[in-house]
Amino acid sequence: MYEGAIQDLIDELGRLPGVGPKSAQRIAFHVLSADPADITRLAGALRKVKDLVRFCTTCFNVAESEQCRICRDPRRTDEVICVVEEPKDVVAIERTGEFRGRYHVLGGAINPLEGIGPDNLRIRELMSRLSAGTIRELILATDPNTEGEATATYLALMVKPMGIAVTRLASGLPVGGDLEYADEITLGRAFEGRRAV
Numbered sequence: 001m002y003e004g005a006i007q008d009l010i011d012e013l014g015r016l017p018g019v020g021p022k023s024a025q026r027i028a029f030h031v032l033s034a035d036p037a038d039i040t041r042l043a044g045a046l047r048k049v050k051d052l053v054r055f056c057t058t059c060f061n062v063a064e065s066e067q068c069r070i071c072r073d074p075r076r077t078d079e080v081i082c083v084v085e086e087p088k089d090v091v092a093i094e095r096t097g098e099f100r101g102r103y104h105v106l107g108g109a110i111n112p113l114e115g116i117g118p119d120n121l122r123i124r125e126l127m128s129r130l131s132a133g134t135i136r137e138l139i140l141a142t143d144p145n146t147e148g149e150a151t152a153t154y155l156a157l158m159v160k161p162m163g164i165a166v167t168r169l170a171s172g173l174p175v176g177g178d179l180e181y182a183d184e185i186t187l188g189r190a191f192e193g194r195r196a197v
């Protein structure tokens with residue numbers, strides 16, 4: 001335990017995901033000995049992300065304007081929507097280069113144990129996008145774990161009666177895992193081999 005500002009910084013860093021007490025201490029002392037200009041830049045980046053970044057009003061990906069870069073891109077097709085849990089999954093799928101449609105970010109997955117039901121996710125917003133009538137296929141790219149599967153099943157039941165093709169990424173993704181940890185080739189193949197549900 002240290003006194004004052006250095007301990008405050010260690011405490012704040014320790015509250016970040018994936019940062020244990022030892023890392024928090026190491027980062028805090030790095031900040032202490034770093035060039036002041038570097039720390040000003042870091043502080044500015046932290047502030048900017050809170051001030052500028054918001055969620056796309058169409059797909060709920062991260063954006064710096066009303067709509068995200070992907071929703072604004074006129075070269076992408078409006079006929080296919082890929083449903084993911086988090087913005088980081090958009091990045092993972094974009095890296096494969098296999099997908100040229102639009103996304104819809106749910107903001108999580110159905111998880112009764114944590115009290116997350118369909119109403120806590122952006123499912124209502126997805127349904128209103130689908131009712132616009134231009135969508136031919138909905139790709140369910142939720143994580144290959146219990147919550148992701150439950151969410152995919154729920155969405156398939158809701159969307160199939162609307163006459164829209166519903167597909168799920170092919171197997172081969174690490175079961176129980178997180179989409180973002182799949183390598184580009186595996187994820188790209190899972191995309192190509194997606195099957196109707």
Ligand SMILES: [Zn+2]
Pocket residue numbers: 056057058059060061067068069070071072
């Ligand atoms: Zn968007």
